[in-house]
Amino acid sequence: MHASTIPTIPTIDLSLWRSGDDRDRDRLATLVDQALGRAGFLLVTGHGVHPDLPAAIRTAARAFFHQPLEVKQPFLAEAVGRYGWSGPGAVATGRAEGLMTPPDLVETWSAAPGPWDTAAGRHEPGLLPRSWPSQPLELRPLVAQYVHAMRVLAGELLEILAVTLRQPLDFFTRHTTRPDWTLTLNWYPAISAVGAPRPGQFRVGPHTDFGTITVLDRQPGKGGLQIHTEDDGWQDAPYDPEALTINIGDLMARWTGDRWRSGRHRVLAPPADATSEELLSLVYFYDCDPDTLVASLPAPIGRVSHPPVTARAYVRSKVAEITLA
Template identity: 50%
Template sequence: MSASIPVIDLGPWLSGDPDARARTAAAVDAALSRAGFLLITGHGVGAAERERVRAAARAFFALPTEAKQRYSVGVGGRGWLAKGAEANGYSEGTPTPPDLKESWTVGADQPTGDAEIDAFWFQPNHWPQAEVPQLRTEAEDYLGRMRTVADEVLRLLAAALGQDPGFFTDHTGHPTYTLNINWYPGTGVVGEPVPGQFRIGPHTDFGTVTLLDRQQGKGGLQVYVAPEDGGDGWQDAPWEPDALTVNIGDLMARWTGGRWKSGRHRVLPPSPDAPEEDLMSLVYFYECDPHTQVTPVGGPTGGPTAYRTVDSSAYLRAKLDAITVK
C-alpha cells in the first residue's frame, strides 16, 4: 500500500476510545497533507449494496442510445450524461479532448423553499422507471448510506484539523450532494482514444469530500503525489476490495488554508493491453449547505495559503461551467 495513500480503518474512530480516535485523526491529517487521498474500511457499506447499484446502472447503460437520450442532461443536471459532454481537465486549465465515459447523475432533491437555490441545487431527480425501475430504489438507498458515511468522515476531519466535532457538519444541515455513476466502457463502445484523451482528465474535485467505490483496472484511477510529498508524480491509486476511496476537494482544501491538498487525479483511457476493459465507479460528491461562506482556518491548525473566503455555491457553479464541453 502506498505510504502517501494509507488504508484507515474507521473501527477505532467509531469505538469511542479517545486514544484510538486521536491516532486515527492524526493518520488522516498526515494523509490529507500529502496527497489529499486515503482509503477507508469499516464504513459499514457492504459489497452487495454497491453491486446492486452497479447492476441496475448497467441495465440502463445497456439500453439503446435513443432510449437513453430521453434522459439526456447537461453538466450539473440529473439524468444521463453522454460521452463527450465533459472534459474535466478544463477545470484546471489542462486542454484535453472530451472524457471517455457515460454517467448517470442524481443528487439532493429536497427543496429548501428558496426558488433561486432549488432551481439548480435541488432539482428533481429523473428515473427510467419504465426501462429500469430498480435503478431508483438502489440509487436512493445508496445516497442515504453515503450521506451518513460522509458526515462521519467530516466529523473525523474536524478532529484531524483540531476543531470541534461540528466544525464541518454544522454546514451540512441541508447540503448539496451528487452521485455520479460513471461507466467506462472499452474501445468497442467509445472508440480508440486520441492523444491526450482520458476516461476522466486530470483535475481536482470541487467540494468537501468525495467517497468513491471503484473497480480495479488497467485503465483506472491515478493520483498525483508530488516528490516533496513522497511521490513520483502520477501513480496508480491503491485499491482494496472492501474500501472506499476518499479524497478532499477544493472547498475543503480552502477551508484548511492549504494544510490539506485537494487530491489531483485522473482516470486512464482503455489500455492497449485490455482495450475492452469495462469499469464502473460510484462517485459520491459531498458539499455543504448552499451559499456556505468557506473561510480558511487560521492559527496553528490551519495551512499557509492565503485563500480568500468564497461562497460555496458560486465556486461550485463556476467549476461545473468550466468542465462543460461547449
Template identity: 55%
Template sequence: MSAVPVIDLRAWFDGDRADRERVAARVDAALSEIGFLVVTGHGVPAGPRERIREAAGRFFALPEEVKARYAATVGERGWLPPGVEANGYAEGTPTPPDLKETFAAGADRPTGDAAIDAEWFQPNVWPAEEPELEPLVVDHLARMRALAGELLVICAAALGLAPDFFTSRAGHPSYTLNINRYPPLSRLGPPEPGQFRIGPHTDFGTVTVLDRQDGVGGLQVHTPEGGWANAPFVEDSFTINTGDLLARWTGDRWRSGRHRVLPPDPSAPDEELLSLVYFYECDPGAVIESLGPPVGRVAHPPVRASEFLLERLDAITLR
C-alpha cells in the same frame, strides 16, 4: 508519503479515545501530504452497491435513443452522454471529451429558494425502463451522506476543532452521485492524444467517496514528488479525497487531491469499469472562511459555496 494510506475506520467507530485520535492523526497526515486515503471498516454493505452496478449496467445497455429521453449535462440529473464533459478544463487544460457516460442523481429536497433549488436541488430523473435503479440509488445516497458527514467529523477531530465545525455548514447540503461507465477499448477504438476516461483534475467540494473497480485503465493520483501513481485497490473499501472547497476551508493545510482515470489500455481491450462516485459539498449558501495560521497556511478571502462550485462546474462543461 508517496502512497495512498489505507485506514480502518473500525478503530474510529468502535475504539477508545486514543484509537480515535490515531485515526484522526492519520487522516490529517494523508490529506496534508497527498489529499487521498482509502478507508475500510466503513460499515456500508457491499451487496446493494453491486446491485446498483447491475441495474446501472442494464440502463447503460439500452439503445441510445432510449437513454436520450433522460439526457442531461454537467450539474443536472439524468444521463450524461459521452462528449459533454472534459475534466482537464478545470485546470485550464483543453482536452478531448472524457471517455465515459454517466447517470447522475443527488440532493432533491427543495429549500424554498427558487434559484438555489433550480441549481442544486433539482428533481431526480429515473428511467422507467430500469425501475430497480431508483430505490437502490436513494438508499445509497442516504448511506453516503451519513458516511460523508462522519468523515467531516473525523476531519474536525484531525484539526482539534469542535465535532460539528464542518457539518454545521451542511444542514441542507448539495451532493451528487455519478455512476460512471467507462466503455472498453474494443467499443471505443483508440483514444485521441491526451484523452482519458477522466482527465487530470481536482474535485470541487468537501469530500468525495469513491466506490471503484480494479482495472488497468484505472485511478491514478498525483504524488508530492510530482509523479502519477496507481491508487491502491482494496476489496470493499472506499477511496476518499479532499475537494477544492475543503482544501480552501483548511487554509491549504490539506491538498485537493489531483487525480485522473487512465484511458482504456490495449493490454485489456475488453475492460469495462463502473464507478460509483459520491461528491459531497455543503449548504450552497454557506460562506466559507478559511482557517488561517496556525491551523492553515493561507487565510483565503471568504467565498460563498454555490458561487465557488458553479465556477468549476462551468469550466468542465462542453457546449
C-alpha cells in the same frame, strides 16, 4: 510514529475510530492529517456499506448504459446543475486545470436531492432528476438507498476531519443541514465499443474535485485511477475491495488554508491490450449548505489565506469549466 513511516494513502478503520480509546483516535488523526496533507486521499474500512448494494447498482446501471443512445436521449442532462444522463463528449475534466484534452471517455448518470422546500424546512421527497428510466426499474430505489448510506458516512467523516483539526465536532457538520450533494455513476465503456482513445484522451482528465469530500466506490482496471503527489508524481491508486476511497476537494482545501491538499487524480484510458475492459464507479460528491461562506482557517492550522467563496457558486463555476455539452 514518524511522518516518513506514515503511508501516503493509509487505510482508516472507522470501527476503530468509533470504539477505540484516545490513543487509537490520536494515532488515526495523525494518519488522516498526514495523508490529506500529502495527497488528499484516504481509504476507509468499517464504513458499514454492504458490498451487495454497490454491486446491485452496477448491474442496474450497466443495463441502462448498454442501451442505444436514442433510448437514453430522453434522460439527457442539458445544462450545468441538471441531473440525469450525460453522454459521450459531454465533459473534458482536464479543462478545470487549463488542459485542453479531448472529451473524456465516460458516460454518467447523476442524481441529487430534490429542491429545498422552504415552507416544510426540508428537501422535497425523492431525487433529481424527476424522470428515471423505466428499464431497469430498480435503479432509482437502489440509488436512494445508497445515497442515504453515503449521507450518514459523509457526516461521520466530516466529524473525524474536525477532530483531526482540533476543532469542535460540528465544525463542518453545522454547515450541512441542507447540503448539496451529487451521486454520479461513471461508466467507462470498452474501447472495443467506442474506438481507440485519441492522443491525450482520458477516461477522466487530470483534476481536483470541487467540493468538500468525495466518497468513491471503484473497480480496478488497466485504465484505472491514478493519484498525483509532489513526491511521487502520478501513481496507480491503491485498491482494497473492502475499502472506499475518500478524497477532499477544493472547498475543504481552502477551508483548511491548504493544510490539506485537494486530491489531484485522473482515470487513464485503457491500453491496447485491454480492449474489452469496462468499469463503473460510484462517486458521491458531498459539499455543504449552498450559501456556506468557506473561509480559510488561520495559522497555525491554515497555511494560506484564500479569499472566502460561497459553496454552491464556487462548485458550479468549476463544473461549468469542464462542461462541453
